[in-house]
Amino acid sequence: xxxxxxxxxxxxxxxxxxxxxxxxxxxxxxxxxxxxxxxxxxxxxxxxxxxxxxxxxxxxxxxxxxxxxxxxxxxxxxxxxxxxxxxxxxxxxxxxxxxxxxxxxxxxxxxxxxxxxxxxxxxxxxxxxxxxxxxxxxxxxxxxxxxxxxxxxxxxxxxxxxxxxxxxxxxxxxxxxxxxxxxxxxxxxxxxxxxxxxxxxxxxxxxxxxxxxxxxxxxxxxxxxxxxxxxxxxxxxxxxxxxxxxxxxxxxxxxxxxxxxxxxxxxxxxxxxxxxxxxxxxxxxxxxxxxxxxxxxxxxxxxxxxxxxxxxxxxxxxxxxxxxxxxxxxxxxxxxxxxxxxxxxxxxxxxxxxxxxxxxxxxxxxxxxxxxxxxxx
Amino acid sequence: xxxxxxxxxxxxxxxxxxxxxxxxxxxxxxxxxxxxxxxxxxxxxxxxxxxxxxxxxxxxxxxxxxxxxxxxxxxxxxxxxxxxxxxxxxxxxxxxxxxxxxxxxxxxxxxxxxxxxxxxxxxxxxxxxxxxxxxxxxxxxxxxxxxxxxxxxxxxxxxxxxxxxxxxxxxxxxxxxxxxxxxxxxxxxxxxxxxxxxxxxxxxxxxxxxxxxxxxxxxxxxxxxxxxxxxxxxxxxxxxxxxxxxxxxxxxxxxxxxxxxxxxxxxxxxxxxxxxxxxxxxxxxxxxxxxxxxxxxxxxxxxxxxxxxxx
Ligand SMILES: Nc1ncnc2c1ncn2[C@@H]1O[C@H](COP(=O)(O)OP(=O)(O)O)[C@@H](O)[C@H]1O
Ligand SMILES: [Mg+2]
Numbered sequence: 001x002x003x004x005x006x007x008x009x010x011x012x013x014x015x016x017x018x019x020x021x022x023x024x025x026x027x028x029x030x031x032x033x034x035x036x037x038x039x040x041x042x043x044x045x046x047x048x049x050x051x052x053x054x055x056x057x058x059x060x061x062x063x064x065x066x067x068x069x070x071x072x073x074x075x076x077x078x079x080x081x082x083x084x085x086x087x088x089x090x091x092x093x094x095x096x097x098x099x100x101x102x103x104x105x106x107x108x109x110x111x112x113x114x115x116x117x118x119x120x121x122x123x124x125x126x127x128x129x130x131x132x133x134x135x136x137x138x139x140x141x142x143x144x145x146x147x148x149x150x151x152x153x154x155x156x157x158x159x160x161x162x163x164x165x166x167x168x169x170x171x172x173x174x175x176x177x178x179x180x181x182x183x184x185x186x187x188x189x190x191x192x193x194x195x196x197x198x199x200x201x202x203x204x205x206x207x208x209x210x211x212x213x214x215x216x217x218x219x220x221x222x223x224x225x226x227x228x229x230x231x232x233x234x235x236x237x238x239x240x241x242x243x244x245x246x247x248x249x250x251x252x253x254x255x256x257x258x259x260x261x262x263x264x265x266x267x268x269x270x271x272x273x274x275x276x277x278x279x280x281x282x283x284x285x286x287x288x289x290x291x292x293x294x295x296x297x298x299x300x301x302x303x304x305x306x307x308x309x310x311x312x313x314x315x316x317x318x319x320x321x322x323x324x325x326x327x328x329x330x331x332x333x334x335x336x337x338x339x340x341x342x343x344x345x346x347x348x349x350x351x352x353x354x355x356x357x358x359x360x361x362x363x364x365x366x367x368x369x370x371x372x373x374x375x376x377x
Numbered sequence: 378x379x380x381x382x383x384x385x386x387x388x389x390x391x392x393x394x395x396x397x398x399x400x401x402x403x404x405x406x407x408x409x410x411x412x413x414x415x416x417x418x419x420x421x422x423x424x425x426x427x428x429x430x431x432x433x434x435x436x437x438x439x440x441x442x443x444x445x446x447x448x449x450x451x452x453x454x455x456x457x458x459x460x461x462x463x464x465x466x467x468x469x470x471x472x473x474x475x476x477x478x479x480x481x482x483x484x485x486x487x488x489x490x491x492x493x494x495x496x497x498x499x500x501x502x503x504x505x506x507x508x509x510x511x512x513x514x515x516x517x518x519x520x521x522x523x524x525x526x527x528x529x530x531x532x533x534x535x536x537x538x539x540x541x542x543x544x545x546x547x548x549x550x551x552x553x554x555x556x557x558x559x560x561x562x563x564x565x566x567x568x569x570x571x572x573x574x575x576x577x578x579x580x581x582x583x584x585x586x587x588x589x590x591x592x593x594x595x596x597x598x599x600x601x602x603x604x605x606x607x608x609x610x611x612x613x614x615x616x617x618x619x620x621x622x623x624x625x626x627x628x629x630x631x632x633x634x635x636x637x638x639x640x641x642x643x644x645x646x647x648x649x650x651x652x653x654x655x656x657x658x659x660x661x662x663x664x665x666x667x668x669x670x671x672x673x674x675x676x677x678x679x680x681x682x683x684x685x686x687x688x
Contacts, residue, residue: 011482015471022470216466216525218432220483221456377433 008222012230020234027238030200034192034242038185038249049132049316052100055082057090062110064151068121071147072103077136094126094173095349097335100133100315101125109166113148118167127172128342129183132313141168174259174342185250186341187310189243190333193269194276194304195297197239201280202293204231205372210289224372228365232277239273240266250341259344265337271354272333275361282368304330329357381408383533383564384429386440386447391424391433398424400587402438406566406580411559413578414568417680421587422568423463426535429566430460443532456484459526463537463568465518469511473502473521476510477528484529492528500524516547523554534558534565540574552577572673583676585683595672602675604632605648607655609641610664621658630654633677644674 072078084090090102104122112119125133208214250256283296307325325331336353339345384406391399399421406412427433431451445453467476481489540548582592622634630650635642645651
């Protein structure tokens with residue numbers, strides 16, 4: 001008895017396609033929900049994140065530059081996590097999404113400050129998610145002013161009176177105008193896929209049990225893996241229809257710039273789509289009826305929505321929430337997709353976001369296979 | 378000899394939530410036999426059949442089906458068994474042809490399209506082949522189900538109440554099909570409630586409340602029941618018969634009184650006691666004649682016994 005027969009699997013896929021085509025309402029919803037959510041969610045959700053990881057690239061070792069760094073730290077907006085040696089290193093940190101800001105303190109900063117030469121203090125923000133960086137960027141000048149106030153005493157106090165003694169420059173990288181929708185729309189792609197795909201397949205096996213067709217299916221030689229994959233494959237196409245719709249909307253409705261390769265988005269998305277579909281199928285091997293299936297899908301969807309970095313900036317969340325979030329495929333997909341669309345990341349910068357999703361997928365499939373009931377008990 | 382035995386199981390037992398539904402079922406079915414499986418609703422017929430084809434795991438018992446072990450080798454049994462479920466279990470949102478096609482492919486048949494076309498012809502499903510299965514009437518659904526479970530030329534058919542709610546003509550067609558298949562060496566286990574169908578089986582088993590009460594050929598079962606039956610006819614008015622039946626029922630020597638149109642069938646186990654009990658009523662307008670006990674009386678008797686046993 002072979003464990004997997006392509007013939008039987010193909011029969012299952014064919015059957016699912018026909019049933020999907022007949023079920024117009026569900027199919028319509030799969031296409032309609034993304035559009036509706038896009039319009040509803042397309043508008044900003046606000047928050048005031050703190051403790052954002054920041055790198056300091058300092059070429060100056062004066063008391064003044066140290067005060068500024070301390071001031072940033074005590075403001076609670078910034079957490080100084082990295083001290084890169086070179087610009088390239090800092091650049092890489094930001095590209096990989098490890099930090100949200102880089103502060104660059106030029107050579108002879110302290111000396112120039114005292115001379116009244118107004119040295120340049122550069123704050124670069126990864127504004128791909130402007131919600132995350134907006135608050136901190138805005139308060140940066142004030143933080144610097146207060147930090148220097150303590151040090152510039154006596155004759156130097158006059159330097160810090162009317163206008164600041166340093167030339168503070170803030171650069172918003174990737175999303176210079178800090179438009180929230182730029183960040184929201186690609187994120188929505190992941191959210192919508194998670195919601196609709198998990199829900200639709202969670203009904204898949206439950207429906208067979210409830211309608212009594214499971215008894216027929218179980219009396220045939222079809223194997224669990226063939227049933228599970230057969231239920232997944234047709235919906236991968238649905239997932240791709242959704243991605244296409246959302247990317248079109250992103251471009252034409254929200255004018256989101258597309259810096260990376262759309263082909264890369266499509267290629268990497270297959271793993272994410274399959275992972276979500278497998279979650280659905282696995283749910284349907286656990287629950288007893290369709291209502292439970294929907295409830296359990298929501299149970300998976302809500303943490304995905306809250307803890308993936310879609311709703312709240314990931315690095316601004318408490319550690320335990322980040323821990324849960326790191327398990328969820330949406331978290332990694334958001335980084336992947338925002339990276340490609342907003343930062344123009346290529347294959348090399350994106351691939352490391354794919355492994356956690358792949359791992360998640362494998363685990364879910366194994367659980368599903370273990371749970372799949374080969375009898376009616 | 379043993380190679381001719383298709384099903385041979387001993388002590389199959391299944392409980393749901395602590396309630397024993399099938400209790401130590403023994404069953405032996407020979408190749409080419411049509412084996413009738415009878416018993417009141419809820420007596421465990423469906424559960425027994427599901428255990429035979431591996432859809433339920435027995436709690437206890439052992440045996441073989443088509444030479445494979447029923448407990449551990451159900452995956453090897455499945456390709457050779459055609460199981461027709463009691464409740465329609467094909468896809469209502471697929472057409473007749475799509476349903477058959479899917480089933481043929483899942484069984485991994487070579488040339489499924491041709492096999493399905495043949496099946497549609499054999500079952501006379503042609504006019505409906507593009508109709509959704511959900512829109513078919515009961516009789517056509519049964520026919521489709523039978524077609525689907527015979528597609529892969531199984532060696533054993535397990536048919537669970539295949540003719541429930543089907544009109545007599547369709548039932549006859551159905552049985553003709555089953556007999557044709559049996560003549561080709563296919564074995565069939567069929568559960569039913571109809572007496573005329575029971576009489577068309579080679580051998581029967583009667584199960585009630587999980588216990589196998591009797592088995593054998595029709596003649597054996599009638600003989601083993603040891604029932605003696607009298608027929609009572611009347612020339613004027615039914616009311617007298619009804620009154621008579623009310624008078625007879627409480628008598629201890631009489632096991633059952635059943636009205637058959639304008640006659641009554643009165644059965645009892647002990648011929649001498651029975652004759653004594655009915656003696657006072659053997660007067661005009663009643664005409665008493667000793668007749669052969671029928672299968673129906675045997676089954677009703679078995680059912681009553683098992684009920685009494687439960688009390
Ligand atoms: N999956 C199940 N869970 C719990 N009880 C069941 C299940 N299947 C059957 N039963 C019970 O087992 C008994 C026998 O059922 P069944 O085998 O369907 O009888 P039959 O086919 O002879 O009418 C019934 O009382 C039924 O309620
Ligand atoms: Mg039944």
